[in-house]
Amino acid sequence: xxxxxxxxxxxxxxxxxxxxxxxxxxxxxxxxxxxxxxxxxxxxxxxxxxxxxxxxxxxxxxxxxxxxxxxxxxxxxxxxxxxxxxxxxxxxxxxxxxxxxxxxxxxxxxxx
Amino acid sequence: xxxxxxxxxxxxxxxxxxxxxxxxxxxxxxxxxxxxxxxxxxxxxxxxxxxxxxxxxxxxxxxxxxxxxxxxxxxxxxxxxxxxxxxxxxxxxxxxxxxxxxxxxxxxxxxxxxxxxxxxxxxxxxxxxxxxxxxxxxxxxxxxxxxxxxxxxxxxxxxxxxxxxxxxxxxxxxxxxxxxxxxxxxxxxxxxxxxxxxxxxxxxxxxxxxxxxxxxxxxxxxxxxxxxxxxxxxxxxxxxxxxxxxxxxxxxxxxxxxxxxxxxxxxxxxxxxxxxxxxxxxxxxxxxxxxxxxxxxxxxxxxxxxxxxxxxxxxxxxxxxxxxxxxxxxxxxxxxxxxxxxxxxxxxxxxxxxxxxxxxxxxxxxxxxxxxxxxxxxxxxxxxxxxxxxxxxxxxxxxxxxxxxxxxxxxxxxxxxxxxxxxxxxxxxxxxxxxxxxxx
Numbered sequence: 001x002x003x004x005x006x007x008x009x010x011x012x013x014x015x016x017x018x019x020x021x022x023x024x025x026x027x028x029x030x031x032x033x034x035x036x037x038x039x040x041x042x043x044x045x046x047x048x049x050x051x052x053x054x055x056x057x058x059x060x061x062x063x064x065x066x067x068x069x070x071x072x073x074x075x076x077x078x079x080x081x082x083x084x085x086x087x088x089x090x091x092x093x094x095x096x097x098x099x100x101x102x103x104x105x106x107x108x109x110x111x112x
Numbered sequence: 113x114x115x116x117x118x119x120x121x122x123x124x125x126x127x128x129x130x131x132x133x134x135x136x137x138x139x140x141x142x143x144x145x146x147x148x149x150x151x152x153x154x155x156x157x158x159x160x161x162x163x164x165x166x167x168x169x170x171x172x173x174x175x176x177x178x179x180x181x182x183x184x185x186x187x188x189x190x191x192x193x194x195x196x197x198x199x200x201x202x203x204x205x206x207x208x209x210x211x212x213x214x215x216x217x218x219x220x221x222x223x224x225x226x227x228x229x230x231x232x233x234x235x236x237x238x239x240x241x242x243x244x245x246x247x248x249x250x251x252x253x254x255x256x257x258x259x260x261x262x263x264x265x266x267x268x269x270x271x272x273x274x275x276x277x278x279x280x281x282x283x284x285x286x287x288x289x290x291x292x293x294x295x296x297x298x299x300x301x302x303x304x305x306x307x308x309x310x311x312x313x314x315x316x317x318x319x320x321x322x323x324x325x326x327x328x329x330x331x332x333x334x335x336x337x338x339x340x341x342x343x344x345x346x347x348x349x350x351x352x353x354x355x356x357x358x359x360x361x362x363x364x365x366x367x368x369x370x371x372x373x374x375x376x377x378x379x380x381x382x383x384x385x386x387x388x389x390x391x392x393x394x395x396x397x398x399x400x401x402x403x404x405x406x407x408x409x410x411x412x413x414x415x416x417x418x419x420x421x422x423x424x425x426x427x428x429x430x431x432x433x434x435x436x437x438x439x440x441x442x443x444x445x446x447x448x449x450x451x452x453x454x455x456x457x458x459x460x461x462x463x464x465x466x467x468x469x470x471x472x473x474x475x476x477x478x479x480x481x482x483x484x485x486x487x488x489x490x491x492x493x494x495x496x497x498x499x500x501x502x503x504x505x506x507x508x509x510x511x512x513x514x515x516x517x518x519x520x521x522x523x524x525x526x527x528x529x530x531x532x533x534x535x536x537x538x539x540x541x542x543x544x545x546x547x548x549x550x551x552x
Contacts, residue, residue: 023447044310045365045369045370045371045373046310046373046375047376047412047414047415047416047428048309048365048368048369048412048415048416049305049416049419050306051308051310053308053310066536
């Protein structure tokens with residue numbers, strides 16, 4: 001099993017969610033996040049004074065998947081989240097040792 | 113009591129309009145602060161209403177507007193303290209006036225907003241108790257004398273012939289200068305100007321600017337103290353000077369910074385309102401457009417002065433109210449004309465010579481000098497006696513929770529209130545819950 005984590009532009013959430021549903025992913029977790037990558041934030045001007053805003057608002061999506069689906073799902077997320085402009089975010093996968101479904105106690109791939 | 117019911121009705125309405133400006137100001141200022149100090153900022157405006165409203169009834173009105181005897185040029189007397197005996201009197205005996213208590217209440221709202229305006233200079237860092245004391249002392253020792261000079265019987269600026277229709281000197285230059293003195297006594301916020309201190313809620317700022325503009329029709333229109341042609345001139349000028357200033361400010365921004373901003377248009381609105389205040393019933397509508405364009409453009413640059421000179425006037429009371437007020441007061445000397453109002457005067461461009469400009473400059477100069485010196489001394493004494501600034505820790509963690517035991521927003525969960533609680537109830541006061549606890 002793998003945990004896919006994606007940090008994306010907030011307005012892309014609906015497209016990513018729809019693409020994952022179409023692929024057959026049954027659940028996901030979304031949280032608000034802030035950060036920066038190569039774009040290094042941006043500049044805002046208030047009454048003539050420039051402010052550098054380092055941290056840009058992002059969404060973090062987490063999905064638990066079967067190992068054999070991981071590459072395809074990363075591909076789905078990347079396609080749906082892409083605007084080809086700087087600051088589109090990142091997607092990565094990490095191995096997961098154990099998963100338990102709280103309601104039934106099922107473990108492993110059955111709990112996904 | 114013989115009164116004019118039309119005039120009375122208009123001033124009754126105007127009073128309510130002007131009072132709404134102070135909550136409007138609370139939103140205008142509150143939106144510009146950071147999220148951790150918005151409640152304190154809004155609270156400073158609201159407590160000004162509470163303190164000054166009572167002061168006005170007990171002795172404020174009397175010291176500003178009653179006969180001061182030997183000292184009558186500078187301050188009123190205590191003859192009308194507590195408003196005793198004013199109940200059944202009118203402002204004029206010939207039936208053209210309004211009930212004295214309507215005039216008293218209308219003027220109270222001016223004193224209230226003047227004090228509240230100053231608070232913008234000291235965002236994030238003033239002890240609440242020190243501010244409350246300051247409102248009491250400042251309105252007494254600074255506002256009441258200056259209001260008497262300009263509007264009171266035998267006030268020396270009134271006798272001199274300086275024109276201030278609705279409070280350019282008394283309210284705006286006065287508050288702007290006091291803000292500068294207070295910012296200097298309190299010092300800079302920790303991290304200013306290096307750390308970003310962005311407005312946390314620009315829609316609040318726009319809401320506040322809108323409420324201020326709405327209320328300002330009572331501020332300027334009501335200052336005619338009658339429902340007549342003078343109020344009409346003030347009304348159209350309050351509209352169009354403000355349009356001009358708002359437009360000028362965003363043009364400056366577009367050319368200088370590359371984008372026209374919402375904070376800019378809201379600031380331009382207020383700069384225009386400030387500048388037209390002293391001139392509202394003394395200039396033509398076309399004159400008001402010129403005045404607004406100048407005020408909007410100059411103030412858009414004036415708000416940057418604090419970075420060059422190094423004083424932390426947090427929300428630009430100096431750059432908008434002092435500078436805007438001075439522009440309005442001095443431009444009267446150029447563009448005032450008796451063509452719109454017989455009670456006014458002719459400025460330089462209306463063939464009246466340079467005399468009026470001199471009188472206007474005297475009014476501006478006297479207000480700046482008195483307000484700065486008196487405010488500086490008052491603030492210094494309060495600072496020495498009880499300390500005017502909060503602790504470093506409270507300032508950094510946020511003055512809202514330190515001074516008021518509240519925070520404006522529940523950032524604890526993505527869906528606030530939907531179950532992901534950020535804490536538990538520490539104590540209860542409702543009888544219902546006490547009963548439940550007792551039974552358990």
